[in-house]
Amino acid sequence: MTEPDFLPMIDPETDTKPRHHVRSRLMRESLLDRQVERSTEGWVHRMLPEAHVLKIGGRSIFDAGRAVVHPLVEVLAECLEKWKLILGTGGGVRTRHVFSIGIDLGLPTGVLAQLAAADALANAHILGTLLAPQGVVAIPPEIFGHLLPLFLHSAPGVVFSSVPPYSLWEHPPGIGRIPPHRTDAGAFLLAECFGCRSLTLVKDVDGLYDADPKREPSARFIPEIAVSELRRLGLPTLPFERVLIDLLENARLLDRFQIVNGHKPERIAAALAGEQVGTIVYRDAP
Amino acid sequence: MEQGDRVDDLLTELGHALVEGSLNDEELLSRTDGPSLIHILPDANVIKIGGQSFIDRGRAAVFPLIEEIVANLGRHEMILGTGAGTRARHAYSVGLDLGMPTGVLSVLGTFVSMQNARMLNYLLAKHGIPFIEPAQFAQLPLYLAERGAVIFFGMPPYIYWQQNPAVGRIPPHRTDTGSYLVSEVLGARSMIYVKDVDGLYTADPKKDSGARFIPRISVSELKELDLQDVVVERAVLDLMANAQHRRSIQVINGLVPGNLTRALDGEPVGTIIFAD
Numbered sequence: 001m002t003e004p005d006f007l008p009m010i011d012p013e014t015d016t017k018p019r020h021h022v023r024s025r026l027m028r029e030s031l032l033d034r035q036v037e038r039s040t041e042g043w044v045h046r047m048l049p050e051a052h053v054l055k056i057g058g059r060s061i062f063d064a065g066r067a068v069v070h071p072l073v074e075v076l077a078e079c080l081e082k083w084k085l086i087l088g089t090g091g092g093v094r095t096r097h098v099f100s101i102g103i104d105l106g107l108p109t110g111v112l113a114q115l116a117a118a119d120a121l122a123n124a125h126i127l128g129t130l131l132a133p134q135g136v137v138a139i140p141p142e143i144f145g146h147l148l149p150l151f152l153h154s155a156p157g158v159v160f161s162s163v164p165p166y167s168l169w170e171h172p173p174g175i176g177r178i179p180p181h182r183t184d185a186g187a188f189l190l191a192e193c194f195g196c197r198s199l200t201l202v203k204d205v206d207g208l209y210d211a212d213p214k215r216e217p218s219a220r221f222i223p224e225i226a227v228s229e230l231r232r233l234g235l236p237t238l239p240f241e242r243v244l245i246d247l248l249e250n251a252r253l254l255d256r257f258q259i260v261n262g263h264k265p266e267r268i269a270a271a272l273a274g275e276q277v278g279t280i281v282y283r284d285a286p
Numbered sequence: 287m288e289q290g291d292r293v294d295d296l297l298t299e300l301g302h303a304l305v306e307g308s309l310n311d312e313e314l315l316s317r318t319d320g321p322s323l324i325h326i327l328p329d330a331n332v333i334k335i336g337g338q339s340f341i342d343r344g345r346a347a348v349f350p351l352i353e354e355i356v357a358n359l360g361r362h363e364m365i366l367g368t369g370a371g372t373r374a375r376h377a378y379s380v381g382l383d384l385g386m387p388t389g390v391l392s393v394l395g396t397f398v399s400m401q402n403a404r405m406l407n408y409l410l411a412k413h414g415i416p417f418i419e420p421a422q423f424a425q426l427p428l429y430l431a432e433r434g435a436v437i438f439f440g441m442p443p444y445i446y447w448q449q450n451p452a453v454g455r456i457p458p459h460r461t462d463t464g465s466y467l468v469s470e471v472l473g474a475r476s477m478i479y480v481k482d483v484d485g486l487y488t489a490d491p492k493k494d495s496g497a498r499f500i501p502r503i504s505v506s507e508l509k510e511l512d513l514q515d516v517v518v519e520r521a522v523l524d525l526m527a528n529a530q531h532r533r534s535i536q537v538i539n540g541l542v543p544g545n546l547t548r549a550l551d552g553e554p555v556g557t558i559i560f561a562d
Contacts (some may be wrong), residue, residue, distance in 0.1 A: 033545075040456050
């Protein structure tokens with residue numbers, strides 16, 4: 001090697017307060033430079049290519065009570081015999097209540113995001129309790145990410161609070177004050193980072209319609225749709241968080257997610273097997 | 287309970303709408319703008335100290351700035367965030383080569399900005415200034431009231447949940463963004479970026495001698511310039527457009543003694559970027 005890896009390198013401008021660089025291909029580069037940004041594209045390692053991520057809705061599933069949750073848990077227990085599952089939970093009605101109180105008190109979006117984490121974690125503990133016989137428990141958020149591969153190697157699945165750790169650092173939204181990155185986004189970002197096989201959002205609707213089916217009986221069901229088409233339609237309401245459109249567009253490893261009705265839990269096994277049983281939203285070919 | 291029997295009348299009208307409606311419905315979201323926001327820490331100034339631009343220069347750059355920070359204790363409340371710098375670039379380079387996803391690169395960047403926060407912490411320790419991690423932010427108001435300053439690492443705590451950028455793989459939300467969001471959520475008095483350049487130029491002044499200085503510019507004007515390189519992370523500019531509190535930021539050259547004090551005193555030193 002002709003040059004050392006570490007060098008107190010004087011900048012060309014030889015000023016009196018030199019920067020001490022570590023040699024690397026990004027050394028001295030502005031990470032804000034578009035050309036530098038482009039140069040960092042490339043192959044991405046998949047950490048958990050066999051694992052499936054499911055997000056179990058808060059209000060749509062947990063708050064619907066035993067009649068909905070118990071049949072769903074039975075299906076999940078069967079699925080855990082065939083597949084490795086990473087189960088995220090939503091917060092549901094309690095999160096909506098704390099949002100309404102927080103907004104009334106004048107608290108900003110970041111605080112609302114911090115408060116929301118507690119409700120999804122409570123639902124994670126409920127699901128972990130129900131799946132305890134399968135050896136599947138709720139993992140504390142502080143250690144969940146770092147230890148996920150270890151847990152999944154040792155158990156058929158794990159449960160986590162699907163609220164992403166944005167907390168006070170949540171982005172102010174374009175409209176209103178509700179945190180834009182909630183539990184759908186938390187499940188998506190996890191599945192993308194860990195290179196998981198699939199992402200399924202378990203809700204109380206069959207999938208995406210061209211209008212809200214609860215208000216418009218003539219609403220038409222959409223079995224699958226590309227991100228570009230979804231953007232073109234500009235639907236005013238969606239059965240998943242709007243930010244997922246941006247996240248899927250920029251995804252490198254995940255190329256789709258499916259919305260499935262958890263009130264018809266047999267569809268979950270079909271979705272994990274790769275069948276279209278709800279609405280599949282997919283990334284446009286690059 | 288009968289359907290429609292509102293035993294939960296403690297809820298506001300918005301509360302009912304949130305409990306019953308869809309949080310992905312734009313009409314409902316537009317109703318959540320609610321009564322005016324509180325400013326959680328209206329007297330605090332958030333100051334981000336650059337990694338590559340500042341801390342990597344070592345004693346010659348850092349000691350005079352520490353002296354200036356100490357001189358401002360009791361005059362201004364300061365929440366000090368740290369950048370990452372050259373070691374993060376090394377970690378990103380190694381990580382990119384080995385196929386690390388953006389979320390893992392975010393973890394690596396966090397470690398470097400934490401090293402820088404710890405070093406500043408030891409330099410300010412004799413003044414009783416603590417370093418706090420995100421989990422300790424609940425204690426921030428006490429430290430600020432008692433000691434007048436507190437140090438945090440600038441990376442937002444997104445770790446594996448960091449979003450991919452549209453182009454490339456480097457985490458798009460780094461220490462400029464993390465520091466900005468602290469100033470935004472706390473309703474702070476200012477957001478000051480301490481760098482090694484006088485502010486924003488039409489081109490990189492280190493590479494182009496024809497670069498022109500810009501003292502004041504709006505986010506939309508800045509985007510219109512469509513610069514190849516900008517002085518703060520582009521995500522900050524996007525977030526400012528939706529800001530609830532912090533609608534301007536200031537970029538100053540911390541290598542010039544007195545600049546930080548002037549910025550804290552509200553003088554228009556450096557470049558001010560404001561939301562439209």
